[in-house]
Amino acid sequence: MSTQSTRLAARFMVAPSVIVLFIWMIVPLAMTAYFSFRLYRLLSPDRSGWVGFNNYVWFFNSPDFWLALTNTLLLVGGVLIITVILGVLIALLLDQPVKGQGVLRILVIAPFFVMPPVAASIWENLFMHPQNGLFAAIARGFGAQPILFLESYPMPSVIAIVAWEWLPFATLILLTAMQSLSSEQLEAAEMDGASALSRFRYIILPHLTRAITVVILIQTIFLLGIFGEIYTTTQGGPGSASTTLPYMIFKQAIVAKDIGRAAAGGIIAVILANIVAYFLMRSIGKHLDA
Amino acid sequence: MxxxxxxxxxxxxxxxxxxxxxxxxxxxxxxxxxxxxxxxxxxxxxxxxxxxxxxxxxxxEVWSRSDYPRFFWNSVVISVGSTLLGLAIAIPSAWAMAFVPGKRTKDLLMWMLSTKMMPAVAVMIPIYLLFQQLGLFDTKIGLILALMLMNLPIIIWMLYTYFKEIPGEILEAARMDGAGMWSEIAYVLTPMALPGIASTMLLNIILAWNEAFWTIVLTTTKAAPLSAFIASFSAPQGLFYAKLSAASAMAIMPILILGWFSQKQLVRGLTFGAVK
Structure with a gap:
């Protein structure tokens, strides 16, 4: 149905978004790749030149890098496990005929709309603070020592905060998927004497596979870039205990002002994201028909 | 059930x-x-x-004794501005891809999605340096551009999945009746596409309002929106807990309200149409 002229018009309509996205992603990426092989420090601009793979070598030799890499994977993996398992359970519960469905959904979805710095600051100050936090007050109520959450257990604390933010997203998607399951199928299984557990295992869970796949895929994209929560709470500390790869690169660029090293980190992050994306797409791509 | x-x-x-x-x-x-x-x-x-x-x-006190109104205003301008600009660029593109698909359309859409998978830190340095050189650093215009570009793939994908659902036969019927391309867009497509455009707009205002990477990297004080302001707000030994809470409550309230209205579309938008 498309003539030559509509085709041409269509090209002109698509062009602007392709061009701006290209300028936004590909050009800076090429610049980052270029910087990553240069000596480039904002604090000593007179010294510059090619340094080969030195910036990369610095990264791989830095113990902080391996810690940051581990922390990044811990954060992504930990949040995924918590949100998918709890998300399935809560979706199962909300899918039951309960009173006040509408209000319940509103309460459950709320954390997702809280901007990361506010979410982090609520947990840091009102809950995890060793003197004034609610957890400390509860601990004192039981005569126990308050736990120094962000000092003693920085990564688990950050994972808990991020999981709280993303749990609504997982729950909402799984609930939406669950509601498209026909009740006749479940009723028939119930009539045939299938237990609640086997109904879950053989009917509900297979039906949810696609939704779980989508949750994992999309959350991974966002979780690999988690930044605001760490910036607000621990600033990557104590020491480097809660530094993730994005945060480490941010520190190299903005604090240490070493553009060359930060750029090398950026390229490593791209490669890491591609590896993760490749495995994700391969292992779960079969559930998705794009 | x-x-x-x-x-x-x-x-x-x-x-x-x-x-x-x-x-x-x-x-x-x-x-x-x-x-x-x-x-x-x-x-x-x-x-x-x-x-x-x-x-x-x-x-x-938060509202009258600090720069809070300015941060709030920056948030409004940046999130609404970047969304409207994004829609202006994305609507023609998504329209063309949905109704005049070519051989490469699918690849193009996948490429756009793949730019979302690129970690922001990888392009942070050139953008940071370019923004400083172009005078865009710590300006509202700069942040509007950055957030528009950050969310553009999502806007295009959402619009595309909505436009895809408009049956092509309607267009053919309109054409039979002698409608030209522009009257086709104005009288047939736009009314049918409006709900999709509205929910895309809502979701992107939410995403832009809550953005906390580019807002922190690309601003200091002048153009900082609420997300950057709260991120650098430190409460020395609990002296300002109540005020911090009031500042936070006002920062999330508009989005909580918008979000509660758009929770259905949220699923669809954030899963790129994969879960409806």
């Missing part, structure tokens, strides 16, 4: 569901409660609830 259940079981599941929902919501609720307490009451141990001294003072 409404199944017959015994009243007893129904009561139990209702109680359990309410308990879980309130548990998840509790941190937000606690923050809102704290925002209405006096500073002394906010950090009292054991925590005060019924006996707390309630006040509106924190809201008044």
């Amino acid at each position: 409404a199944r017959a259940a015994s009243p007893r079981r129904r009561l139990l599941t209702t109680l359990a569901a309410w308990f879980v929902a309130l548990l998840i919501f509790f941190p937000v609720l606690w923050m809102i409660l704290t925002s209405f307490k006096t500073e002394a009451s906010a950090v009292a141990s054991p925590p005060e609830l019924l006996g707390a001294s309630w006040t509106l003072e924190n809201y008044v």
